[in-house]
Amino acid sequence: MSYFAKIFILLIAATIFPIMAMIVPLIIQPRQPNKEKNSQYECGVDTVGRNIIRYRISYFLYAIIFVVFDVETIFLFPWAVKFNDLGLFALVEMFIFAGILAIGLAYAWKKGALTWK
Amino acid sequence: MNLYVIYPEITVLVLALALIIIDLLLPSEETRRPLGYITILVLSILAISLFWQYHLTISAYFYQGLFYYDNYAIFFKQLFLLAVILTVLFSLQYIDTMKYSSEFYSMILFALTGMMILASANDFLTFFIGLELMTISFYALSGFGLTNKKSSEAAIKYLIIGSLSTAVTLYGISLIYGTAHSFDFAVVCKNPEFFSALGIAGMMMITAGIFFKMSIIPFHMWAPDTYEGAPVPVTGLLAMGSKAAAIAVFMRILFEAFFPAADYFMPVLAVFSAICMIGGNIAAMKQKNIKRMLAYSSIAQAGYMMVGICAASPQGLKGVLFYAFLYVLANTGAFAVVTVVALEKKGTDYEQFTALSQSAPVLAMVMSVSLLSMAGIPPTAGFAGKLYLFMAVVEHGYLWLAFVGFIMSMLSVYYYLKVVRVMYTGKSDGSTITISGAVRAAVLISMTATVVFGVWPQYLSMLTDFAAITFLR
């Protein structure tokens, strides 16, 4: 459990720091508002039209392929950790596993799921 | 580790992967018909080769008690192969009209792999992953009618309710694992804490999850909409393969993992089976769409098969196997006809079937034989199947269940004959439907087999005896 205590302390520290960084300026900052400063984009171009539009399905295709390979990483990770003890047979298994998913990647590539149109 | 034990799965899987690669290499304007022929050829060889796998010796495991390769599993693998071969055969034309036809073939093969794994699964992990492979492929397959709004509706409904049932199953498995500290069916049934409240809750949840897949009333809400909206070949496979696979794995779980509780299960199953037979048949009467009618009739058929499980004897089990086989045959006949009509007349309501006997006499005849077999009228195999089921359950003392089944079979004749009446009466619009050789082959195989096994049931019954006895010793 002490193993997680370090992570827990890190988490608490990581939460406190940004909060402090927001509170301290609130106390010590000088306040001189003007119209330009209060606009949404102080520098840059003003937005045109609605901000909620229908996004392209290509985003989704990338995301779904990302999920698949993300999950593959999960399976790869234990194998990589125990690589030395597992031996040749596990290597073959892993190659079959990765090979099946490589076919999926080839499929997505060839069908244009990875190209932006 | 016995690699030869999983050779059917490896074959189907390699075929599916090969189809994907061939599809990528073929130019996109080329027809994908050859992929269908390859599928049929390879699967047929595989199905025939499985005949030599039946054995009298002790059955083999793949690895340390996982993945049991007994006659029961081999029988069901052949059944699924038959269902897929016939479905691909009668829907070659239908699949050609789809935009993603090669993906359709591979997805069907993925679903087939899932079913075959379910037939052999001997631990809850393999069971779960096989179930997931099958259902996830079916979620996608039901949405393959991309231009059809109803197809999307079918896919979404199936996905949501299917995921719910998966979650319930998974929770049940985790509870069982919590009491038994093992996934293995053989260990679960010897677990000293088997009858603890936790174990019973787990059993109930797993059973409920499988009932969803079998579409047993009251877990059937998804079935009619999904069956109606999905592309016709997918509906056929859902009705045949998915249901048969769920029954196969349910019987194995019930008689292997839950064996100490099997006696307590029987009255519950009897009630569910009666509800299914009554509800399915009565709801089927009111339907105006043939696919919906077949959906409700398949719910009733699941009820009949449950009757055999209630008998909890080799005879009952043999009845279930026999009935599952002829159920697949009758359904391929019916769905082949529905596929052709859906393709030609753009609909599957009763009106589209008007005077089918004049535009396509073969189809009308096959449809009639298939429906009569489902109703259990004597010269067809359905009669023999129901006879086996009801005899087995009467021997076990459930006279009332056999009585309900008998009455409901009589009632079901009404709506099956309604289709026949529509097909043989009414005014024809003069059009004729040309039937391709593949469809003709599929429907003739299913019709011939239905009649042959009806007149001489002993040939099929030898096989089912073999499969049933080695399983329930």
Next chain:
Amino acid sequence: MNNDLNPALFYFLAAVMLLSALAIVYCRNLVYSALFMVVCFLSIAGLYAMISADFLAAVQIMVYAGTIVILIVLCIMITRRTTMERTNMPEKKYILRASVLAGLLFFLLAYIFVNSEVLPTTNNIIALSGDTVSGLADLLLGHYMLAFEIAAVLLLAAMIGAVVLAKGADEK
């Protein structure tokens, strides 16, 4: 960490999880619901870490809190809405029946869990030799190798299905 802190931490994480789960259901804006899902998943990861399932906690954060929620937000983005207000309205029609059923299930399961003697407690927890990752590697690549390979097929099938459905919807 000493053992006195454990219950406090557990109740804290459980409370965060339950509150964010309620927020997922009751936020009227679907995007907020999706973001509360991250909080919910993170607290579940914390619970996993508390029972020494460190790999599972990492997976929970990586796959669920990271990827799945992003996927859900993307799905919200690609379905057109003029405004995100009132996109997650509770269904009032079945609320009574649903709550009665859910309540019954809850009390039944609670009764079972409270009275159960077989559940792992601090006394009968099975100690794992080595860390969880190597234990998992042995199981996945040894005993359950078949399920492991089928998992790859499952991922492939899901991916092809999703690509076909998404591209099909795009080209229509």
